[in-house]
Each structure stands twice: as structure tokens, then as C-alpha cells.
Amino acid sequence: KILFVKLLIIVFLSIQLFSKEVCIENFDKKVCSNFQIMSSVIVKTKLSKKQLKKRLNQPIKQIAFLESSNLFLVESSNALSYAVELSKKEFIIYAQPDILQKRENNRREGQDLVSRYNLKDIWKITKGEGVKIAIIDDGFNLNHEDLKGVDIAFEYDVEQKRLNSSPKIALDRHGTQVAGVIFARHNGIGIDGIAPDAEMIAIRQVSNLTSETILAFTVANLAKADIINCSWKSPVLLEPFYDVITDIAKRGRDGKGTAIVFSAGNSTEQILPYSTEASINEVVVVGTTQKYSNYGKSVDFILPSGVRTTKGNSYGFFGGTSATASILSGLLALKMAKNKEVNSKIIITWLKEDFFGK
Secondary structure (H helix, E strand, C coil): CCCCCCCCCCCCCCCCCCCCCEEEEECCEEEEECEEEEEEEEEEECCCHHHHHHHHCCCEEEEEECCCCEEEEEECCCHHHHHHHHHCCCCCCEEEEEEEECCEECCECCCCCCHHHCHHHHHCCCCCCCCEEEEEECCCCCCCCCCCCCCEEEEEECCCCECCCCCCCCCCCHHHHHHHHHHCCCCCCCCCCCCCCCEEEEEECCCEEHHHHHHHHHHHHHCCCCEEEECEECCCCCHHHHHHHHHHHHHCCCCCCCEEEEECCCCCCECCCCCCHHHCCCCEEEEECCCCCCECCCCCEEECCCEEEEECCEEEEEEHHHHHHHHHHHHHHHHHCCCCCCCHHHHHHHHHHHHHCC
16 A cells, blocks of 8 residues: 655646646656646645634635545635645645546447346346446436436536536537446347446546546445446546545445446556556456457456447447446446445455356
């Protein structure tokens, strides 16, 4: 386990657009990527909201509740310099600007699926009833003919702060593809989802702003998600992501642990420690047998990729580690449906044994 130090942000260029480059020092490593620095700072502290507000003497917003600390958002016209100033205070564990990263949806075109996991026999026993699966992704077309009737436990748009997860722009189609793999109704048309009787928590988040990503996971946790599907990765793993994800993975489901599923990525790269969300020990990382899959010790499952799924108002093929993460979330829901009171790590072990002979 890593002992975190206060995060030092070092900017070499004046950054306003993604086309500009920013270098940050993160987990004691310098990483270069494309960022946009926002006008707010994320602060980790053991203080309560009331205590921190009194110390800083300005409005603050709580965005996550951790086991022994909290994350807050503090507005600032110069987030870089204010983060440095706050990090020097003895009651601040770390402070860093709210950073907008480009999110990488890990999809590729694939081939048809369904009989690969002997699902027809499993569906005679369970179709995922009683399991809540949160999908954090772009918009969801819940009016699609194969998604109408899905049991929606909760839906939320993190960007617009609305109880609606529908697509807002033309590029909002990845979430619909993920949802189809897991939830498509067994209605005699189109496709059959892996766990159609599970409950869906649909969380629309198109951007990868640090505070909004934290909010997305917080919403999923508050909505009592048993599984959180993330068919994407960030270019850089930031400490607030690490803190929130590991906390939910350990303490979610009333202490039994929430299963957080991440795709490995499609860049044919080794997943190094503390590089992306797929490097976090507490999450379930899914790669693919295709040669483009990212790889490394953190990868828990390697699945053949490719499935026909819901796409826009129609259907299409869906592959890459986006698809394999979706498949794994569906299979996990089938295993969890009859084992709701069991620790998530044990359920994942059973899943490996039952489906993959490990």
C-alpha cells in the first residue's frame, strides 16, 4: 500500500484548452497529459464541513464521505496557487485543482456473443434479480425497444444535476451500448441482456472532471449499488479518484464491499502501479484476449470480446475492453443475485471458479 504525500501540482505551460499540455507530479511521478484546470480546488481533510468552513472562512461543498476523512470542493479564481497555499496548512491532507481529463471509452467493434457462458441454463435459476448495477458512462437511451421496462432504481446526470440520464449530444451512445449488454430485455426482439432482472442505476457523466467523477461514484454508492460498471479509464489516476474508489470498494454494500468493474483499456500497454483506475487493487479489472488489450498484474479477467448490443435506436456490434467489462458486470450480477450477503471478494472468487475454472 502507498503512503500518500501531499500532491504537488507543477504547471509548465499556461493551460486553458485540451490542446495544451500540463505536467503534474502525482504519486511521486511526473506525468504529462492533456488537462484543463478548473476554478476550484479539491481538499482532503479530517475536519467536518462546519470545521473546515470556519477555518477557510468561505463557502465549501462536500463531495465525498470517506471512512476517516472527507473531500470538499472549494471555489478559487486561481486554483493552482490556492491549492499550493492550502496544501501547506496542517489540517489539509492534500489539495489539488479540480482537473478535467479526457476520458477514454474502451470500445472496439466485435462479434456476436450469447451462448459463450451457458447463460440459458443460468437464466433458469436467476436473471440478476435483487442486484443493483450502476453504470457510469455517457447518456442512456432508455426508450430503446430493448431497454424499455428495465427496472431503473435511480438515474442522474452528473453534469446537469438532474434526475435524468438520457443522451444530450450526438456522442452520447456508449452508455446505451453498455446497458444493452447487461440489461436488454428478454422480449423476443433484438438481443438478450446478461442480467435483465437486475436494477439499473444510470449515471450520465460525459466529461472527466475530478469533482464530477467523485460525485458519480458518490451517487452510485448512495443509491446502494452492488456493482459499479466503468467501461472507461482516465489518462492519469488522481488521488481523489483513488480515495473514493477504494473506500467504496471496501465499505460499500454495508461493509461487504461494492464490486467496481473497470475495463483494462485498448492501448496494448502495461498497466503500471498507480497509473490509471485499472491499477487499483480493490477494483475488478477486465481485459480481452485481443492483442490490443492493456495487460498487467492488476488484470483479473481476460475475456473474448465482442457482442451485439443496443446502439442508438437500433443495434450494433460492441467490442474492446468496454464490452468485456460490461459482460463481466452482467456475469457478476448473476453470481451475486443468490449471494447478496457475501463479501464481494468471495463472490468474485466464486465467479472465477464457476465461469473460468480458476
